[in-house]
Every structure is written in structure tokens, then in C-alpha cells.
Amino acid sequence: MKLLAIDTATEALSLALLDGEMLHTRHALMPRQHAEQVLPWIDQLLAEADIGREQLDAVAVGRGPGGFTGVRLGVSLAQGIAFGLDRPLFAESSLAALAGQAQASAGQRVLAAIDARMGELYLGAFKIDQAGLPRLIGEEWLAAVDQAELPAEGAWIGVGSGFAAAEGKLSQRWQAGLVRSDSDQYPSAAVIARLAAGRYRAGERPESALVEPAYLRNKVAQTLLERGQPLPRMPAGL
Known part of the structure; x- marks a missing residue:
């Protein structure tokens, strides 16, 4: 095709x-x-x-x-x-197109975050399938940088410009739940x-x-x- x-x-x-x-x-x-x-x-x-x-x-x-x-x-x-x-x-x-840039393995969870400006983020939680593709968990959402919460406990890989927003505040707040984060991916x-x-x-x-x-x-x-x-x-x- x-x-x-x-x-x-x-x-x-x-x-x-x-x-x-x-x-x-x-x-x-x-x-x-x-x-x-x-x-x-x-x-x-x-x-x-x-x-x-x-x-x-x-x-x-x-x-x-x-x-x-x-x-x-x-x-x-x-x-x-x-x-x-x-x-x-x-x-x-x-956001799925962003989550696929996280270099995550099958079974790992990815939190994709795009800087929405005005102190807000576009967010989506994904799990990587056996083909290496991101599959959405729940629904995508909009949240203020200061109020965004991890969707669930456990290990997450962060990816996207949202992790650089507000001087990296999201990475700081979610440090305990993040395996790593990469703010340079789109x-x-x-x-x-x-x-x-x-x-x-x-x-x-x-x-x-x-x-x-x-x-x-x-x-x-x-x-x-x-x-x-x-x-x-x-x-x-x-």
C-alpha cells in the first residue's frame, strides 16, 4: 500500500x-x-x-x-x-504521534505532553503494544502545568515539549513516577x-x-x- x-x-x-x-x-x-x-x-x-x-x-x-x-x-x-x-x-x-517518539519498549507506559501555552498542557497516556505502537489509555486531556497529575501510579516515560514548559516544572513534580523524560521530541x-x-x-x-x-x-x-x-x-x- x-x-x-x-x-x-x-x-x-x-x-x-x-x-x-x-x-x-x-x-x-x-x-x-x-x-x-x-x-x-x-x-x-x-x-x-x-x-x-x-x-x-x-x-x-x-x-x-x-x-x-x-x-x-x-x-x-x-x-x-x-x-x-x-x-x-x-x-x-x-499526542500518539508524539508518544511513538519515546523509544519505549512493548508494555511500557508513555506520558505525552505538548506545551499548550498559557500555562497549560495537552496530555495523553499511552501503552506501547507488541508492534511498538502507542495505544491510548483513557482519554486525552488539557491541564494547567501546576495542576497536572499522573494518570496512575507506577513508572512512566515522559516525552514532548510539555516537559520543558514553565522551566521544566512538570518533570520536577512528577520526578518520582518518571523513568526519564525527553522534551525535545515532536x-x-x-x-x-x-x-x-x-x-x-x-x-x-x-x-x-x-x-x-x-x-x-x-x-x-x-x-x-x-x-x-x-x-x-x-x-x-x-
Whole structure:
């Protein structure tokens, strides 16, 4: 199968193209450059694999949580590609895409934390399965850095920018329950591609290319207009 995966929910622009067992990737930190770079990167990945867009079997996207503009960009772009090609669109958690970066072994538990700004965190608890993929425990949630609690006792591996927020306060508060933490990791489209490919191979075919972004905040980022920020725009050339 051939599957394109996109995640633009955080400061990282992450793309992956799964071609059978071969995985082609692009991943880099580039705040505020996603809209300019995402389409050229997609074209580069497809050219590298010698695959035309019409040869794709499916598209996958990180649905968030993350920055409002980034989440909307990734979801809108993936919807446009999937709809234009009449291909299934798989939506995966950006926190799961982050948990998959924790270098954890099967059976270990991972706490993924993304800095949500304004003193808050996007959080998700995961357990690594036998295939090395993260599986959500319970539900993802939003919490203030000062109030976030470990979801359960025992050993956890922490990953994500949330562990650097507020001068690393989360790592300090959870020190007794953390085996280790890595605040330098961001959601990976390679993980999204593997999660979506598993669903595709299991016979799942989403009936609609419409994806509901996961913001977790009831009032999304205090609204962009209130904060004097421009609304997200689609990259030219879609």
C-alpha cells in the first residue's frame, strides 16, 4: 500500500510516505513556515519514491491537539488531497504521534505532553503494544502545568515539549513516577503512517474525508481574532 501522512500540529513539520515496507520521511522544526513548505515537501517525498499522487491508496493526518493554526492547516490539506483523489482519510492523534517518539519498549507506559501555552498542557497516556505502537489509555486531556497529575501510579516515560514548559516544572513534580523524560521530541508523521496503515490493512475505510480537529480547549486558543492573529491560510497549489 501507499500512504501519505501529515502532521503540522506543533512547531515541527512532519511528513511520511509509506510505500509497502519502505518509509520516506521529512521532519524538521520550522515554526510559522508550515504553509510555505508543506506542499514542496510532499512533492519531494513523492518524487523520491517515484510515486504520483494518484497512486496513493490513503492519506493520514495528525488531528491534534496542538496549535490552532497548525492543526487546521494539516487537517484542511489532508482533507483536500483525500477528497480530490477520492481516497480514505485516517485521522490519528498528534499526542500518539508524539508518544511513538519515546523509544519505549512493548508494555511500557508513555506520558505525552505538548506545551499548550498559557500555562497549560495537552496530555495523553499511552501503552506501547507488541508492534511498538502507542495505544491510548483513557482519554486525552488539557491541564494547567501546576495542576497536572499522573494518570496512575507506577513508572512512566515522559516525552514532548510539555516537559520543558514553565522551566521544566512538570518533570520536577512528577520526578518520582518518571523513568526519564525527553522534551525535545515532536509528533512524527512516521508514527501516524504506521497507525493508519494498520487500520487500512485491517479493512477499515473511513466513509468521509471530513475530520474533526482535536483542540481539547473549549474556547480554541482564546480565538485568533481576540489575540490579533490572522486566520490560517491554505498553501497555494493544492
